[in-house]
Amino acid sequence: MKRNLYILLLFLCLSMLSRKHIYAQDLTPFADQNVDDLGDVSDEFQETFFEALKQKGIENYELAITALNRCIAMEPTQAILYFERGKNYEALKKNDLAEEDFLKTLSLKPNEEAVLEALYELYYKSKDYGKAENTVKQLIPFDSQYKEDLSRIYTATKRYDEALQLLDALDSEKGGDPYRDQLRDRIYTLSGNEKGRTDAIEKKIASNPTAEADYLKLIYLYSEQGETQKAYETALKLKEINPTAEEVNLALYKLYLDDGKTEDAILAMKNVLKSNRITPDAKHRVLNDFLLFANKNPQYEGALEEAILLFDSQVAGSKIYQELANYFISKGAKSKALPYLKKALENDPDNIEVIKKTLLLQLDTGAFQDAEEIAASALELYPSQPLLYLTYGVALNKQSKFKEAIDQLEIGIDYIIDDTRMESDFYQQLGDAYAGTGNVAKAQQYIDKANALKAQNNK
Incomplete structure (x- = not known):
């Protein structure tokens, strides 16, 4: 029985540790304490402790605490009992009681790493940074x-220089x-210290x-900061190290474009878009940048369309498709x-704004059957959107x-709230529909309503 209890204690203690410290050191709280060190514990104590472990294992934390209370009544100086009870209190989000038990554990078993770690994590999660700092030290x-x-x-306490x-x-x-590089990036972002971020990378390159x-x-x-010359010089250094580095085209593209070397910029852009190493986000940024350039320089629309075909063959994304659509609409x-x-809708089928924009453009271009199908599907997702019924x-x-x-218009008109222009459109369409069925009187009734609202809106 005692051997089984020791094995469970060891398993329990391992489960308390963060992954970092299990892999780093294989530390366990009370690792030097075996079942004999608990003293001459009774069978009742062992059975009750097993019950506590079992209840915790099936997430019955209150019952686990009840069992641990009985154990503490029998063996009030066993540190592991308070530690385990504290973990159950923490699972129930009773942080004050969990803290009390962790501190009690430390009073009985001072300077235990796993207990200090549990206490630190409790303070950090509850944003009690003062106590967390004291504990982690x-x-x-x-x-x-x-x-x-x-x-x-x-x-978290905005002491960014000390953190770095x-x-x-x-x-x-x-x-x-x-991981530390990620922490640094977060610190630079939060502090707005872009120079510090740049200096740190320059220092790493020097070493x-x-x-x-x-x-x-x-x-x-450098590119984001508008330091195109520095970006270009860095790109050339990278090219010296690795002449086949595809990413160098990211810097060259922008520099060529800013210097008026448009054909060189287009070539660099195409290399970016063809690359298997450059991320979709980076490709998106380059294409979007060239889209803005082509908008001001329409003589390069042909190059833009070639770039779009390259991008489209490799990257799918609702946002860039919307931007391309907006460009052509403009x-x-x-x-x-x-x-x-x-394509934007295929990538983001629940996006109501894309749905509406697609429907309106389909009506505008005479794609009525496609509009019918999209509106019918969209109403399954958004049954109270009046514009969907109207389209x-x-x-x-x-x-x-x-x-x-x-049928659709009479359902949809009931969803209009304080929008007389849309209401007028509904009446106009109902008038057209009744006219189509041959009900001239009903058609005129709705057309009159539409005209009355139009006149009111034009005042």
Whole structure:
């Protein structure tokens, strides 16, 4: 029985630890305490403790606490009991009671890393950063990796310089680390310290001149900051290191475009769009940038359309398709815009704004059957949107499906709230639909209502 209890205690303690410390050190709270160290515990104690573990395992935390209370009544000096009860209180979000039990555990078993870690995590989650800072400083002597946690606290309390100093110290001690790089990026973003971000990457390149990823980060940063010459110089350095680096075209594209070397910029843009290494987001930014350029320089629309075909063959995204559609709409090329709206809708079928824009453009270009199908599907998602009923009704009227149009329009008009212009449109379409069925009197009644509202809106 005692051997089984020891195994369960060991498993329980391992489950308390964060993944970082299980993998880093295999530490367990009370690792030096086996069942014999608990003293001459009774069978009743062991059975009750097993019951507590079982209830916690099936998330019956209140019952687990009840069992632990009975154990504490029998063995009030066993630290593991308070620690385990604290974890159950934490699961119930009774943080004050959890804190009390963790502190009691430390009073019985001082300076236990796993207990300090649990206490730190409790404070951090509840945003009690003062207590969290004090606790994590007690953890750092166990493992300097806890400086990352202290850096998170400094970030949360806007002590950005101190946070960065800790990360730098860890890099010096342990070498670079992607997680710490992410923390740095977050700090620079929150603090708005773009110069610090740039300086840090320049420093990394100076210490490791062959790290391509750092050159790319620096190119992006310089480009975003409008430092096109520096971006270009960095791109050339990267090209020296790796002449086949496709990412260098990101910097070259913008520099060529700003310098008026448009043909070179177009070539660089195409290389970006063809690349398998450059991210879709980066491709999107380049294409969107060239779209804005072509809008001001229409002589390059042909190059834009070639770029769109390249992009379209590799990348799908509702946002860029909407931007392309808006571009062609602004040029009056509605027939060219419509396919991109349909693609935007395929990528984001629940987007009500894309649905509405697609429907209106379909009606405008005479794609009435397509509009009918999209409106019918959209109403399954948004049954109280009056514009969907209106566009549905228009599409049906245009196909001489007058009775179906009347059904949809009469349903939809009840959803209008304080929009007399839309109400007038509904009446006009109902008038057209009744006229189509041969009911001239009813048609005139609705047309008169539409005209009255139009006159009211024109005042």
